[in-house]
Amino acid sequence: xxxxxxVSRTSLYAFALLVCVVTAFPVLWMVATSLKTPSEALxxxxxxxxxxxxxxxxGQVGEVIDVGRSFLxxxxxxxxxxxxxxxxxxxxxxxxxxxxxxxxxxxxxxxIATMFLPPIVTLIPLFRIVGQLGIDGxxxxxxxxxxxxxxxxxxxxxxxxxxxxELIEAARLDGASELRIVFSIVAPVVLPALAAxxxxxxxxxxxSYLWPLTVLQGNEDHAPIVLSLARLLTYTGSAxxxxxxxxxxxxxxxxxxxxxxxxxxxFVNTMARTGxxx
Amino acid sequence: xxxxxxxLWTAAFLAPSVALIGVFVLVPIGLTLWLSLHEWxxxxxxxxxxxxxxxxxxxxxxxAIVGRDFRQSWRNTFVYAGLSIALILPLSVVLGIIxxxxxxxxxxxxxxxxxxxxxxxxxAVAIVWSKLYSPSEGPINEALGWxxxxxxxxxxxxxxxLVSLVFLNVWQQLGYFTVLVVAGLTQIPPSVFEAAALDGxxxxxxxxxxxxxxxxxxxxxxxxxxxxxxxxVFEPVVAITQGGPVGSTNVLTYHIRxxxxxxxxxxxASAMAVMLLLSLMVVVTLVFALARRAxxx
Numbered sequence: 001x002x003x004x005x006x007v008s009r010t011s012l013y014a015f016a017l018l019v020c021v022v023t024a025f026p027v028l029w030m031v032a033t034s035l036k037t038p039s040e041a042l043x044x045x046x047x048x049x050x051x052x053x054x055x056x057x058x059g060q061v062g063e064v065i066d067v068g069r070s071f072l073x074x075x076x077x078x079x080x081x082x083x084x085x086x087x088x089x090x091x092x093x094x095x096x097x098x099x100x101x102x103x104x105x106x107x108x109x110x111x112i113a114t115m116f117l118p119p120i121v122t123l124i125p126l127f128r129i130v131g132q133l134g135i136d137g138x139x140x141x142x143x144x145x146x147x148x149x150x151x152x153x154x155x156x157x158x159x160x161x162x163x164x165x166e167l168i169e170a171a172r173l174d175g176a177s178e179l180r181i182v183f184s185i186v187a188p189v190v191l192p193a194l195a196a197x198x199x200x201x202x203x204x205x206x207x208s209y210l211w212p213l214t215v216l217q218g219n220e221d222h223a224p225i226v227l228s229l230a231r232l233l234t235y236t237g238s239a240x241x242x243x244x245x246x247x248x249x250x251x252x253x254x255x256x257x258x259x260x261x262x263x264x265x266x267f268v269n270t271m272a273r274t275g276x277x278x
Numbered sequence: 279x280x281x282x283x284x285x286l287w288t289a290a291f292l293a294p295s296v297a298l299i300g301v302f303v304l305v306p307i308g309l310t311l312w313l314s315l316h317e318w319x320x321x322x323x324x325x326x327x328x329x330x331x332x333x334x335x336x337x338x339x340x341x342a343i344v345g346r347d348f349r350q351s352w353r354n355t356f357v358y359a360g361l362s363i364a365l366i367l368p369l370s371v372v373l374g375i376i377x378x379x380x381x382x383x384x385x386x387x388x389x390x391x392x393x394x395x396x397x398x399x400x401x402a403v404a405i406v407w408s409k410l411y412s413p414s415e416g417p418i419n420e421a422l423g424w425x426x427x428x429x430x431x432x433x434x435x436x437x438x439x440l441v442s443l444v445f446l447n448v449w450q451q452l453g454y455f456t457v458l459v460v461a462g463l464t465q466i467p468p469s470v471f472e473a474a475a476l477d478g479x480x481x482x483x484x485x486x487x488x489x490x491x492x493x494x495x496x497x498x499x500x501x502x503x504x505x506x507x508x509x510x511v512f513e514p515v516v517a518i519t520q521g522g523p524v525g526s527t528n529v530l531t532y533h534i535r536x537x538x539x540x541x542x543x544x545x546x547a548s549a550m551a552v553m554l555l556l557s558l559m560v561v562v563t564l565v566f567a568l569a570r571r572a573x574x575x
Contacts, residue, residue, distance in 0.1 A: 008481075012382055019373065020391050026449065027398070029417060030406045044414045092295040101288050111295070114303045116502075118509045118558070120531040121551045124320060124538040125309035126302060132323065148298035178287040207399035209513050210531070214539055226401045230517045233405055242409055249402040260397040264390060268457055 030253070034058070034246035041242040057243035058251070064235050064244070065228040066220075067251065074206055074224035074255075077142050082201040084147030086194060092148070093156025094182050098168065108157070115150035119210060127214055139222050141215040146205065152197055155270070159193035160186055196270035199263055203256040225252045310555075313548035320544035327545065334549035348550055350525050351533035352557070354440055358529060359508035361444045366455050366504050367497065373452070374459025375485055379471070389460070392453030400450065404514035407446040408433060433519055436526040443514050443527055451507060455500050462496030463489070498569045502562055509558065530554050 033041060035053040061067055096108050126145060127136070135141040163186055171185045187194065209226050216222055223231070232248045260267060309324065314334055318327035338348045373392065377385045395403075410418050411432035419429040432442045466489070474488045490497075512531045515521055521528035521536075530550065538547025 009382070012376065012380060016376060016382060016384070016388050020388055023391050023395060023449070023453070026403070026406050026410060027395075029410060030402075033409065042415065045420050046415050046417050048417070088295045088298065091291040095288055095291045099284055099288050101284065107292075107296075110304075111299055114299060116506055117303065117307070118506060118531070118554065120510070120512075120534050121310060121555050122303060122306035123535060124544050124547050124551070125306040125313060125324075127539060128320060128324065128544070129301070129306065129309075145298070145302035148295040150299065153295060178291075182291070203397050207397075207401075209399070209401055210510075210535070213516070214535065226399050229399075229401055229405065230513075233517060239412070239415055242415075245405060246409070249405050253398050253402050256397040256399065257394060260394060261390075264393070268389070268393060 027253075030246050030249055034243055034250050036243045038240040038243065042240050057247040060244045061232065061248045061251065065232050065248070067225075067228075067248075069221070070223055070225040070228040071251075073139065073222055074226070076139055077212070077224055078202045078206040080143050081146045081205045082198050084143070085149060085152045085201045086198060088148035089152030089156045089197060090182060090187060090190075090194070092153045093160050094186055096153065096157040097160035097163075098165070108153075111150050112154055113150075115154065123210070123214060130215055136215055137217050137219045137222070142212050142222070142224075145211070152201070155193060155197055156190065159190040163189050192266065193270065195263075196266045199259060199267055200270070203259060206256050310548045310551050313545050314552045316545045316548075318545040318548075320538055320542040320547075330545065334546050335553070337546065338549060338553060344546070347525065347528065347533065348553075351521075351528040351530050352553070354526070354528055355509060355511075355530040355554075356557070356561075358440055358444055358447070358511060359505050361441065362447050362451070362508045363501055363504045365444065365448045366452055367500060369448070369452055370455035370459045370500065371490065371493070371497070373456045374463055375489065377456065378460045378463040379489075389453075389456070392456050394453065395450050396454045398450065400513040401517055403446055403450050404518050407442075407449075407514070408518045411442055433527075434523060436523050439519060439523060439526045443511065443519070446514060447508065447511065451504065455504065458496060458500055458503075459493065462493045465496075466492050494569065494573065498565065501565055505561065505565075506558070509554070 032048070032050060034057050035055070036047060036050040037052070037054060037056075040047045040050055092111075096104065130136050130141045130145060133141075133144075135144060167185060167189070168181055171181050176185070206224075207226060212224055212227055216227070220228075220231070229245075229248050229252050233245050236242075236244050313324075313327060315329065315331060316327035317330045317333075318324070337344045339345055373388070376382065377389050410416055413419060413429055413431060413434060416432075418432070422429065431438055433439050470488060470492065471484070474484050510531055511529050512535075515527055515529055515532040516535075519527040521532055534547050534550045534554070537543050537550065
């Protein structure tokens with residue numbers, strides 16, 4: 001190895017390491033601060049590693065917000081929305097991939113165009129529509145408008161297009177109904193894509209903020225953890241309460257982050273595929 | 279494909295998606311356009327809206343506070359989006375190339391760490407960064423001090439607040455775009471790189487003249503998605519800065535929601551939403567036109 005190559009390799013490693021450190025630092029800082037005592041959180045220059053780590057802040061989170069209730073709300077919102085998206089995307093994706101009918105491509109284009117729409121463009125009339133349906137301020141109001149989306153339909157069409165027609169024809173000859181074909185022939189073949197879609201949808205709707213904030217109108221009983229977290233921040237403004245806020249943030253971050261760590265290959269592969277076909 | 283039982287199944291299978299997207303996305307787009315021409319309080323039924331023609335749009339272009347606030351939030355949004363793209367694009371290309379093409383060990387660790395930030399709720403990102411930026415107890419100013427750099431005001435000064443939000447956006451989104459670049463790189467046949475290397479192309483030149491031109495489609499997609507993501511910036515503003523100091527972080531998603539939901543001026547806010555949509559369409563068209571020109575050259 002020449003001296004020049006050694007230098008370039010070393011600087012490559014240094015750069016990669018720097019990126020890793022900068023990227024991981026805020027998360028590590030969050031966890032470290034959640035373990036600090038109030039006086040440590042106040043110190044300047046800052047305490048990098050808590051001297052006597054304590055879980056006290058985690059207990060205090062529950063004095064400000066209802067952690068269990070918030071988690072339950074988040075879980076309900078994310079799970080039910082995801083289930084809806086899976087069913088609607090599978091059905092519509094199957095039709096767009098395997099059926100021919102007049103106006104198909106135009107309808108598909110119209111639905112897909114909504115994928116690129118910033119949510120704020122429709123927020124105000126949507127808020128009113130949901131109000132007139134009588135489901136504002138409730139979990140149903142958070143969930144129902146999101147039960148179908150263009151991304152899911154697009155993803156399912158891409159993957160179902162790769163399912164051999166012969167497989168579907170054979171099932172038809174056996175007298176299977178179309179509904180049966182979708183759920184017991186097509187779905188198992190595209191299971192990896194369904195799993196990836198489920199992960200995307202779950203993480204997205206666990207994290208989503210603008211719509212729940214708007215539709216719930218301060219109804220704390222139905223607030224997901226992300227909204228409760230903002231409330232926690234408001235109620236614990238001073239710096240000595242920072243460990244409480246960080247403890248709350250750590251709790252809120254855990255479910256999507258753990259899900260990602262366990263299933264990251266699904267995530268990354270599907271992400272890559274959607275990027276390419278976009 | 280046989281067509282026998284199709285029409286019924288087509289309708290039945292499409293009905294849930296079409297009905298949901300129709301009622302909760304397409305109809306609201308139409309209503310936003312319609313409401314932008316009306317004076318309407320968000321607290322009342324749509325029937326209460328009264329026709330005002332283009333008055334809402336005129337207000338956005340006039341000198342009064344309504345127009346000034348809107349134009350400031352419009353500017354802030356596109357500055358934020360532009361800076362975000364300017365940082366994300368080159369960094370994701372460099373990191374994508376390192377992950378996909380270099381021989382260094384621990385590349386998958388780098389990818390995992392980078393991408394993990396994308397799964398963290400933005401509200402948590404905003405809260406954590408607001409503490410990192412803290413002028414006195416914050417670790418960022420402390421670390422800058424080690425290199426002899428003076429403490430920065432970050433979120434508390436009009437000149438630095440918006441850029442501070444850009445940094446946390448880049449931090450959260452970089453991994454996602456790096457994965458997209460990696461995906462684009464896997465589509466380039468390895469023989470291209472081998473041929474270029476045989477020609478004696480040095481690494482930097484190779485990537486500048488071979489890799490990046492071949493990544494054009496991926497990069498175009500990245501710009502459009504980064505733009506649309508950036509326009510949605512909301513949580514750090516609503517939870518941390520409330521648009522301040524002095525409106526310097528007032529961005530469109532926050533501003534339109536303030537006007538349309540908090541102040542119930544639904545017609546005016548709809549006109550702002552229409553302007554946002556038009557601006558977005560113009561910018562995306564320009565980006566595509568530029569990309570096509572680059573391709574033809």
